[in-house]
């Protein structure tokens with residue numbers, strides 16, 4: 360028997376419905392509800408793998424049928440031949456139409472009829488109806504679904520600032536190895552992506568061993584309501600990148616993230632080039648490649664060179680080989696602090712102006728033998744200046760500060776609870792930003808290959 364197969368793509372690259380018509384009868388003989396089509400990216404080609412499982416008219420099909428096609432370019436028609444004892448058929452999938460919903464709805468799949476001609480399937484009202492049913496019907500849970508861990512098939516979405524090839528993307532991959540990294544234009548967008556449930560986590564830089572603190576993220580930690588749930592540190596190994604064929608001597612300008620420019624201060628001074636700050640290191644590489652800038656270099660990672668097709672003109676140009684950036688992992692919910700492993704806690708507080716106020720505040724930790732790992736002060740933006748009219752001496756102007764402190768103890772540890780109890784007596788404002796496991800892994804160079 361020869362019939363036609365037609366399918367419809369949904370959700371990126373998954374073909375979710377497939378219908379087989381018996382051409383002799385002109386009727387559907389089988390409905391394949393379980394069908395997986397995977398597009399495997401292979402360089403510029405795509406490989407299409409198809410596995411179909413059929414139900415329905417036992418005379419027409421029983422069990423499993425599988426078809427596959429070789430390498431095809433995006434946009435090609437891929438012909439899938441499925442065979443079983445009862446029938447042989449072919450369906451054509453226009454692969455580029457498997458990429459967006461609007462296109463999908465405009466006639467995704469064409470069926471090859473017995474005489475070899477392609478029929479546009481969206482003309483088939485019956486098919487549309489069938490498709491609608493298949494998509495809207497919830498898939499019943501099976502016993503095997505229930506025995507899987509709840510996260511099965513779920514890829515954590517992790518927001519980071521920058522474009523692919525940024526160090527933050529590498530940090531996201533170290534923090535959450537199987538995650539789907541979600542690029543964001545600004546730090547603020549990464550915070551919002553988590554708050555609005557577009558991402559599950561954010562991974563953002565907070566300090567670098569050469570360049571110091573990333574102040575913007577300190578300010579955003581306070582402005583947003585996310586919780587610090589972890590930290591991750593990566594060795595940042597900078598390269599000088601340029602268009603293929605360009606020599607270091609040809610460069611008149613170097614662009615990169617301000618932190619990266621600061622971390623390569625010595626090299627850049629020696630080169631005597633102009634420096635320009637851009638949003639992220641990989642974005643600098645992308646900009647050069649996109650605009651064909653022969654006189655401009657970028658400071659970025661090996662991975663950025665690979666992605667944007669640039670040459671590495673100099674390798675390891677950071678001022679110190681031990682160049683480490685610490686990133687924070689942020690989530691909507693805090694984690695439950697524990698004492699069976701080393702934890703850090705991050706807090707922010709404000710103090711009333713008086714002699715020794717900070718000394719007293721910090722003594723709460725010193726008295727309990729709690730190690731402070733970081734202290735940062737930032738202007739209190741809603742109240743940056745306090746003016747005191749001292750009638751004898753004039754008007755005194757005080758800047759108001761917020762203090763951010765990381766200390767080495769878990770909030771489950773009574774020492775930390777008591778220290779914060781004491782601090783609260785002095786602090787006009789106190790917030791715990793998170794209590795999270797310390798990154799105890801060796802500081803390996805950032806992974807170069809991430810999926």
Ligand SMILES: O=C(O)C(=O)C[C@]1(C(=O)O)C=C[C@@H](O)C=C1
Pocket residue numbers: 520521524525526527528564567573595616618619638639640641684
């Ligand atoms: O631009 C990037 O690639 C980033 O991930 C940002 C950033 C930063 O803000 O510190 C991260 C690590 C390096 O220290 C340089 C830049």
